Amino acid sequence: MNPANSDRGDNELSWPTSTHAARRFIMRALPHASPMDLATGEAEARPRADEPPVLATPSVIEGSALRAIRVAPARGARLESGFLGFLDGAQDVRVVSHADGIPIVWATVSAAIRVRRNRRLTAFPRRAPAISRRYYLPLRYLEELEPAFRNDPRVVDSGRPDASGVIPSRHPAALLDRALQRIQQDREALEQSLTEAWCEEESSPIYVDGSITASATASRSSLAIGVVKSHRTLYAEGDAFRVVVGLDAGERSSVFRVAPRGRHPVASWYVRLRGAAGRDALFGLVRVEAAESDDLTFRADEISRWIIAEGSPLALPDGRWDKMSYGIRDTEEFLRAIS
Amino acid sequence: MSNEPLGRVVATERRPNTPHEFHFWTALDSPVGIGTIVRVDGSNPVNGQIPRVYGIVVEGFSYTDLQSPMHDVLGHDGTPGSAGFAVTERAEIRLYSAAVLRQLPDEPLQPVPMGEVHLAGEDDVAVALRMDSYLKEGARTGIPIGVYRAGATDSTIYLDADFLLGPEAAHLNISGMSGLATKTSAVEWLLASVFAHFPEDKGSIAAVCFNVKGPDLCFLDQPGPLDDRDLEPYEKMAVAAKPFDRVRYFAPYTAKGFALNTLRSNEALLDNVTPLTWGLREVLQYAEVLLNRDDIDAKADALIDFIKERVLDRVSDKDNYLSRDHTVQSFADLEDWFRDLLRGLEKSNSDSWRTHHIATIRKVRNRLSNLSTRCAGLVTDSGVVSDLPFGSFEDRMVYVVDVATLEEDAQDLIFARVVSKLREHLERRDLGVKHLIVFVDELNKYAPSDGQDTYVRKMLLDIAERGRYLGLVLFSAQQFRSQVHRRVVGNSGTSLFGRMDADELATPGYSVLSAAIRTKLATLEKGQLMVRHPHFTQPIFVRFPRPAVMLGRVGVEQFPQAVESGLDVALYRALRPLDHSVTLPWVQKLVALYDEAELLKARDATIRARPASVKAYFEAQFRKVIPTEPAVAAAAASREETRAVRTLPIDDPYGF
Numbered sequence: 001m002n003p004a005n006s007d008r009g010d011n012e013l014s015w016p017t018s019t020h021a022a023r024r025f026i027m028r029a030l031p032h033a034s035p036m037d038l039a040t041g042e043a044e045a046r047p048r049a050d051e052p053p054v055l056a057t058p059s060v061i062e063g064s065a066l067r068a069i070r071v072a073p074a075r076g077a078r079l080e081s082g083f084l085g086f087l088d089g090a091q092d093v094r095v096v097s098h099a100d101g102i103p104i105v106w107a108t109v110s111a112a113i114r115v116r117r118n119r120r121l122t123a124f125p126r127r128a129p130a131i132s133r134r135y136y137l138p139l140r141y142l143e144e145l146e147p148a149f150r151n152d153p154r155v156v157d158s159g160r161p162d163a164s165g166v167i168p169s170r171h172p173a174a175l176l177d178r179a180l181q182r183i184q185q186d187r188e189a190l191e192q193s194l195t196e197a198w199c200e201e202e203s204s205p206i207y208v209d210g211s212i213t214a215s216a217t218a219s220r221s222s223l224a225i226g227v228v229k230s231h232r233t234l235y236a237e238g239d240a241f242r243v244v245v246g247l248d249a250g251e252r253s254s255v256f257r258v259a260p261r262g263r264h265p266v267a268s269w270y271v272r273l274r275g276a277a278g279r280d281a282l283f284g285l286v287r288v289e290a291a292e293s294d295d296l297t298f299r300a301d302e303i304s305r306w307i308i309a310e311g312s313p314l315a316l317p318d319g320r321w322d323k324m325s326y327g328i329r330d331t332e333e334f335l336r337a338i339s
Numbered sequence: 340m341s342n343e344p345l346g347r348v349v350a351t352e353r354r355p356n357t358p359h360e361f362h363f364w365t366a367l368d369s370p371v372g373i374g375t376i377v378r379v380d381g382s383n384p385v386n387g388q389i390p391r392v393y394g395i396v397v398e399g400f401s402y403t404d405l406q407s408p409m410h411d412v413l414g415h416d417g418t419p420g421s422a423g424f425a426v427t428e429r430a431e432i433r434l435y436s437a438a439v440l441r442q443l444p445d446e447p448l449q450p451v452p453m454g455e456v457h458l459a460g461e462d463d464v465a466v467a468l469r470m471d472s473y474l475k476e477g478a479r480t481g482i483p484i485g486v487y488r489a490g491a492t493d494s495t496i497y498l499d500a501d502f503l504l505g506p507e508a509a510h511l512n513i514s515g516m517s518g519l520a521t522k523t524s525a526v527e528w529l530l531a532s533v534f535a536h537f538p539e540d541k542g543s544i545a546a547v548c549f550n551v552k553g554p555d556l557c558f559l560d561q562p563g564p565l566d567d568r569d570l571e572p573y574e575k576m577a578v579a580a581k582p583f584d585r586v587r588y589f590a591p592y593t594a595k596g597f598a599l600n601t602l603r604s605n606e607a608l609l610d611n612v613t614p615l616t617w618g619l620r621e622v623l624q625y626a627e628v629l630l631n632r633d634d635i636d637a638k639a640d641a642l643i644d645f646i647k648e649r650v651l652d653r654v655s656d657k658d659n660y661l662s663r664d665h666t667v668q669s670f671a672d673l674e675d676w677f678r679d680l681l682r683g684l685e686k687s688n689s690d691s692w693r694t695h696h697i698a699t700i701r702k703v704r705n706r707l708s709n710l711s712t713r714c715a716g717l718v719t720d721s722g723v724v725s726d727l728p729f730g731s732f733e734d735r736m737v738y739v740v741d742v743a744t745l746e747e748d749a750q751d752l753i754f755a756r757v758v759s760k761l762r763e764h765l766e767r768r769d770l771g772v773k774h775l776i777v778f779v780d781e782l783n784k785y786a787p788s789d790g791q792d793t794y795v796r797k798m799l800l801d802i803a804e805r806g807r808y809l810g811l812v813l814f815s816a817q818q819f820r821s822q823v824h825r826r827v828v829g830n831s832g833t834s835l836f837g838r839m840d841a842d843e844l845a846t847p848g849y850s851v852l853s854a855a856i857r858t859k860l861a862t863l864e865k866g867q868l869m870v871r872h873p874h875f876t877q878p879i880f881v882r883f884p885r886p887a888v889m890l891g892r893v894g895v896e897q898f899p900q901a902v903e904s905g906l907d908v909a910l911y912r913a914l915r916p917l918d919h920s921v922t923l924p925w926v927q928k929l930v931a932l933y934d935e936a937e938l939l940k941a942r943d944a945t946i947r948a949r950p951a952s953v954k955a956y957f958e959a960q961f962r963k964v965i966p967t968e969p970a971v972a973a974a975a976a977s978r979e980e981t982r983a984v985r986t987l988p989i990d991d992p993y994g995f
Contacts, residue, residue: 076416
């Protein structure tokens with residue numbers, strides 16, 4: 001997918017490339033809409049929609065029970081990394097106006113790969129960053145919308161029934177939640193397309209920020225390594241909980257299988273990047289996803305060391321610096337600069 | 340012209356671009372540095388023309404995405420050595436600020452637009468520095484000052500002769516620490532460049548250099564060692580890599596009057612060294628230089644004026660006080676006149692003569708008689724004058740006046756009189772050349788920013804402010820520009836700066852320079868200069884080649900200074916360069932016959948006249964004396980035991 005091309009429509013209006021332009025643009029399509037004051041905080045970027053925190057039972061595939069395995073010294077490790085690329089996505093969501101209480105959502109969704117050469121990160125020359133700028137509107141509640149605008153492929157109908165057939169109510173919060181879900185899906189789609197392209201065209205491992213289970217290609221490729229920082233689902237039910245939260249810096253857990261509903265199974269394990277003494281239990285803890293293979297233990301040890309190595313230099317000032325690699329922070333900064 | 344961009348212009352609200360400054364980033368390995376000239380190509384036309392901006396880098400910044408140094412400490416567990424093992428290096432920026440040299444089009448003057456930044460090529464440099472206006476074929480007035488180097492660019496930087504040597508602007512001032520081959524070397528190179536490139540249609544040009552310290556300028560006609568790397572810029576700038584072939588040296592005698600008071604007194608180099616001696620007339624004209632206000636009050640001043648107007652070179656008739664007629668032409672004559680006058684006043688018990696009180700007369704006698712002592716070697720009792728060739732100066736000739744070993748009074752007197760004479764002749768257009776460069780080192784001594792007003796300082800101010808109309812151009816140098824009178828340096832159209840002392844750079848005069856430029860000035864290598872010139876809107880850094888002349892310290896080793904010896908050897912050394920048939924025995928024979936004053940007078944006359952037959956001319960200066968055989972024999976036997984034959988009285992009817 002190349003949003004740079006997909007964003008070029010035949011609409012007589014010039015498609016916006018900024019929040020201000022998006023607000024002006026929608027005023028022509030929906031003249032009676034009330035613009036948001038962008039100077040106030042009302043139109044600030046919206047956080048991603050989060051799932052509720054749950055504990056899940058790990059299906060261990062390395063040994064019989066989940067245990068801690070040391071892969072690197074707790075401190076002062078001088079480790080190599082095999083990652084060549086880093087992939088991340090970003091979304092910037094703004095409510096630019098309201099039409100009869102309906103939030104008009106404008107989002108910029110992007111994804112990019114950065115590659116490392118001579119210890120410096122640069123743009124990936126063979127695959128341009130993917131950027132998409134779209135309105136997310138519940139069209140069923142906006143009957144007066146111009147047909148040309150309504151039919152523009154860059155206008156996403158966030159009022160359609162979801163997989164369960166549920167149609168969002170007119171409640172502005174419900175509409176906003178639904179829009180955020182659609183935006184998140186679009187971001188994941190961009191990330192997925194880039195990941196799959198890498199797996200098909202490249203021969204070196206890539207560090208993917210987040211899960212790779214959405215893609216059949218990535219979940220089966222030995223090149224894509226997903227690193228999950230959020231632990232809304234913690235695979236640590238029962239005795240495994242103590243093992244996971246008790247991991248020391250430089251230790252990993254046994255490998256277990258993750259197979260979310262509607263997604264693809266992968267091998268997964270926890271790695272503690274930094275000591276959590278004096279911190280919360282999940283400090284410096286990431287969950288790694290990789291394709292299942294016959295040499296799981298070797299792969300898990302090797303990949304774990306790579307990920308620990310990627311913890312330097314620190315990703316500060318990002319608030320998630322304890323779990324984030326510098327390559328992913330660089331990719332996020334890159335996306336922020338170009339989108 | 341370089342097409343590959345090496346940077347991009349950036350501007351933020353906090354650090355916007357202006358019409359005079361812009362910012363750009365480059366790759367980490369770009370050849371940009373402080374002083375690099377760059378070109379910005381805008382992207383949006385203004386009045387139908389794509390704007391093009393030229394700038395010079397004046398400040399540089401480097402930083403990473405690190406928010407706090409503490410983050411780096413934490414990231415490497417407080418172990419600096421482990422930083423080298425990080426798999427990734429932080430994103431890093433090279434950000435530069437550049438001062439605008441020129442914008443095209445000139446109007447409307449707008450902030451520098453976003454655009455690509457290119458390393459300026461040779462043509463760009465010419466346009467950026469507005470050199471294109473004076474390097475046009477047919478109207479070329481460029482004088483090469485050095486080579487600007489950046490990346491692959493190797494560009495000759497030219498000064499505009501109209502702004503260096505007049506009439507539009509003029510004068511040049513050089514500042515720099517001593518001992519780093521900046522000031523003297525730069526002047527030697529620049530004189531060679533001026534002589535090679537000064538346009539023929541602008542007339543003749545010469546230089547008068549005052550050698551004020553050491554042997555700096557004593558060997559301008561001797562070759563210095565140059566290697567291939569030195570020769571390259573000479574070739575590029577079309578200046579012959581050879582010493583000055585037309586140099587004349589002038590130096591007074593030592594106090595004894597036997598040898599020249601200069602470090603260039605080696606016999607092998609004396610053929611273009613001329614004594615500098617003045618008599619009463621020359622000194623009285625500039626008595627103000629030597630006699631300060633504490634010495635001379637209004638009454639004394641009036642008597643000196645009277646002597647200048649009514650006594651000097653005139654016959655003072657015998658009167659009630661003067662016992663005989665006097666013709667005062669030398670310090671000796673003046674002393675006779677004073678002695679006779681005071682004796683007459685005392686004899687007649689009178690306390691004044693022509694309204695001048697006897698005390699004033701005694702005071703003036705004391706001060707004037709003292710002059711020949713204070714400036715012994717330069718001022719002669721006898722009134723013999725040997726001077727610069729005012730009126731017959733030659734094109735592309737360097738005249739070096741060596742005052743390095745003289746007392747301060749004598750230095751001031753020489754400086755004041757020579758410059759005044761040059762000015763007089765240039766005003767009358769009869770100096771012999773149309774333009775004259777006067778080089779003075781240690782300007783902070785001659786034109787200090789503080790202290791009492793002196794004749795020399797007033798004269799330097801006069802040259803600085805009005806000299807360019809006459810064709811009199813001041814090239815001056817000093818270690819500390821801040822200690823020189825601001826009107827002297829302020830009137831210098833062109834300024835050169837070598838490596839500077841940090842304390843000097845901290846003075847207000849340098850506050851217009853960025854911190855990075857000041858840092859660069861404090862660390863300049865030998866042969867590097869910062870140039871300010873009326874056509875350049877910002878200072879430019881250039882390299883100039885090693886001068887093709889012998890270094891002073893090398894010269895004094897290769898050509899040791901002649902040891903001051905006896906009168907016979909001194910005469911031999913003085914006459915031998917004029918005529919190689921002169922021998923020491925021949926000189927010794929004459930020394931045995933005549934007294935010292937006569938011999939020195941004859942020597943001065945011979946050197947001044949430079950006759951075809953030196954020996955005959957020299958001998959003709961003496962009255963005929965028939966020596967006795969024993970005297971001649973004694974002279975031949977032992978120079979040490981030689982005694983002059985007593986000279987005959989002038990009125991001896993039996994003398995020949």
